[in-house]
Amino acid sequence: MLFTILNVISAWAIPFLLLVIPLYGYLKKVPVYESFVEGAQEGFVTAVKIIPFLVGMMVAISVFRASGAMGYLSLVLEPLTSLLGAPSEVLPLAIMRPMSGSGVLGMATELMRTYGPDSFIGRLASVMQGTTDTTFFVLTVYFGAVGIKKYRYAIVTGLTADITGFIASIYICNLLFR
Amino acid sequence: MLNLIWLILLASGIVVAALNGNIEVVTEAALGAAKGAVEVCFDLVGVMALWLGIMKIAEKGGLVAALAKMLRPLMVRLFPSVPSQHPAMGAIILNLSANMLGLGNAATPFGMKAMQELQTLNNDSDEASTAMCTFLALNTSCITLIPATIIGVRLSFGSANPTEIVGPCIFATSIAMTIAISLDYWFRTHSRWRRPS
Numbered sequence: 001m002l003f004t005i006l007n008v009i010s011a012w013a014i015p016f017l018l019l020v021i022p023l024y025g026y027l028k029k030v031p032v033y034e035s036f037v038e039g040a041q042e043g044f045v046t047a048v049k050i051i052p053f054l055v056g057m058m059v060a061i062s063v064f065r066a067s068g069a070m071g072y073l074s075l076v077l078e079p080l081t082s083l084l085g086a087p088s089e090v091l092p093l094a095i096m097r098p099m100s101g102s103g104v105l106g107m108a109t110e111l112m113r114t115y116g117p118d119s120f121i122g123r124l125a126s127v128m129q130g131t132t133d134t135t136f137f138v139l140t141v142y143f144g145a146v147g148i149k150k151y152r153y154a155i156v157t158g159l160t161a162d163i164t165g166f167i168a169s170i171y172i173c174n175l176l177f178r
Numbered sequence: 179m180l181n182l183i184w185l186i187l188l189a190s191g192i193v194v195a196a197l198n199g200n201i202e203v204v205t206e207a208a209l210g211a212a213k214g215a216v217e218v219c220f221d222l223v224g225v226m227a228l229w230l231g232i233m234k235i236a237e238k239g240g241l242v243a244a245l246a247k248m249l250r251p252l253m254v255r256l257f258p259s260v261p262s263q264h265p266a267m268g269a270i271i272l273n274l275s276a277n278m279l280g281l282g283n284a285a286t287p288f289g290m291k292a293m294q295e296l297q298t299l300n301n302d303s304d305e306a307s308t309a310m311c312t313f314l315a316l317n318t319s320c321i322t323l324i325p326a327t328i329i330g331v332r333l334s335f336g337s338a339n340p341t342e343i344v345g346p347c348i349f350a351t352s353i354a355m356t357i358a359i360s361l362d363y364w365f366r367t368h369s370r371w372r373r374p375s
Contacts, residue, residue, distance in 0.1 A: 009324060013279050021232050025239035032235050039234025043226030046290050047219050054215040060187040062211035066203045067195035109331050117337035123346075126332055130325035130347035131354065133318040138289075142314060143306065145290040146297040150305035151180050153365040154314045160361055161319035165354035172346045 046145050053144030057136060061099045070095055086170045089121050093128060098135040098162050105129070124173045132165040133158075222286065229287035233272065242268035256316070256359075257309045259299070266295030270313055277317065280324040289317060308366045308373055319358035321351040 022032045064070055074091040081091055093107045108125045115121040135158035143151060195204045236242050246253070246268040253271070254262050269292035276285035292313060300307040325347055332340040366372055 007329075009279075013281055014284070017232065017284075021236045021239070021241065024241055025235040028239040030235055030238040035234045035238050036231035038231075039237075040227035040231035042291070043228070043230035043287055044223055046230075046287075046294070047223040047226045050222075050290075051216055051219045054219060055212050056184065058211040058215040058218075059208045060184050060191075062207040062214075063191035063195075063204050064187040065191075066207035067191035067200075068198055069190045069194040072194060105327065105331070108328065112331060112335045117332040117335045117340070122332075122335075122337075123343060126325075126328050126343040127346045127350060129328045130322055130343060131350040133320070135318045138318050139314060141286065142289055142293045142317075143310075146293045148293075148297075148304055148306050148310070152306045152311055153362075153369065153371045154306055154311045155180060155183070157311065157315040157358055157362050157365065158318040161315065161354045161358035164357040165319070165350050168350035168353040169346070172349050176346060 049147075050141050050144040053140045057140040058100075061136070065096070065100075065103070081170075084167060084170050085174045086124065086166075087121055089115070090124055090128065093125055094166050097128065097132050097166075098159060099137070101134040101137060104134070120173065120177055123177045124169065127169040127173055128166060131169050132162045135159055135162055225283045226287045226290070229284045230291060233269075233288065233291065236272075237265070237268065242272065245271050256312055259307070259309050260296070264295065264299070266292055266299070266309070269295050270316075274316060274320055277320040278323050280322050280326045285317075289313075311366065312362050315358040315362040316355070319351065319355040321348060321355060323348070 022036075025032045025035065070092065074088070074095055077091060077095070078088050081094070082088065086094075089111060093104055093111065096104045096107060108129045111125045112122045117123070117126070135155070139151060139154060139158060143149075143154075191207075192201075192204050195201050233242070242265075249271055250262055250267075253260075253267050257267070257270070260266055269288055273285050273288035273292050276282075276288055293310065296307060296310050296313065299309065323344075325344065328343065329340050332343070
């Protein structure tokens with residue numbers, strides 16, 4: 001039941017916005033097509049501007065991951081997470097989460113294929129995936145779009161939020177699904 | 179901060195690959211990722227154009243301003259350095275709304291628009307403004323009411339109850355968001371990074 005409702009909402013959200021906003025604009029006598037094109041032009045310029053920032057970040061993350069350095073980091077962190085009650089299988093997911101959205105989705109998918117979506121690992125991976133964000137990607141893209149090179153404390157705040165999200169995910173999953 | 183993180187990611191990767199005797203993966207990963215980054219940006223071009231086009235209509239019709247007015251009491255407290263009528267407020271609200279609905283591809287364009295608006299208040303500095311840091315704290319910790327992608331993955335592997343994770347997700351993000359907002363508040367009022375206003 002809940003699933004059907006959520007499914008309908010996600011299916012309708014974008015068509016709804018695409019209908020309501022231009023319709024409302026037209027009724028308010030906005031030249032809708034011309035305004036659309038005007039806004040769309042800004043979008044193009046911004047997307048191109050972030051390329052150098054994204055290349056820098058993605059190269060570093062990819063080297064870190066492909067070399068096996070990430071694997072060693074999860075070995076180091078394992079005692080800490082088992083103390084919190086998380087199986088070591090989800091640790092690479094936690095480490096990659098702030099760095100790469102598509103990489104992490106791949107990992108979560110793999111965990112669910114291996115252990116099943118209704119296993120403890122599958123549920124924990126799902127909650128972790130839904131809870132935190134790709135902080136590095138967001139910071140790189142958003143700051144890159146306006147040419148900000150000094151991030152001040154934004155990284156610390158974002159990563160703390162991610163770590164908090166993980167700990168909270170582990171806690172709630174242990175409470176509900178164990 | 180970022181300089182150091184970037185260097186550590188890169189250098190530790192290269193050292194580990196060298197010690198494991200498979201240094202060639204570094205070259206492959208680096209070149210592949212560089213190409214991948216440009217592909218990501220090109221995927222973004224169309225989506226950015228679409229949503230910023232739609233947003234322009236909403237802006238001219240007064241929809242963005244109406245939404246911003248509704249949430250003004252909250253926004254003024256979160257962003258004391260941004261004038262309450264500033265267009266940045268509307269873009270921030272649109273970005274967070276899209277995030278909450280799980281519309282990732284709409285959230286990014288609105289977010290970049292918000293950053294551009296905030297940058298106009300930042301004297302074109304290359305250092306992040308306080309409002310930008312608060313915005314990103316909210317953005318990266320934002321509650322997702324419909325984590326559509328992960329529900330889809332669970333469904334495709336035959337989960338008996340694909341949406342059972344929605345409640346736990348909301349619980350965990352609420353805590354993360356509370357911590358992010360509090361930490362951001364502390365940073366901008368008490369830490370060595372604070373700015374005289």
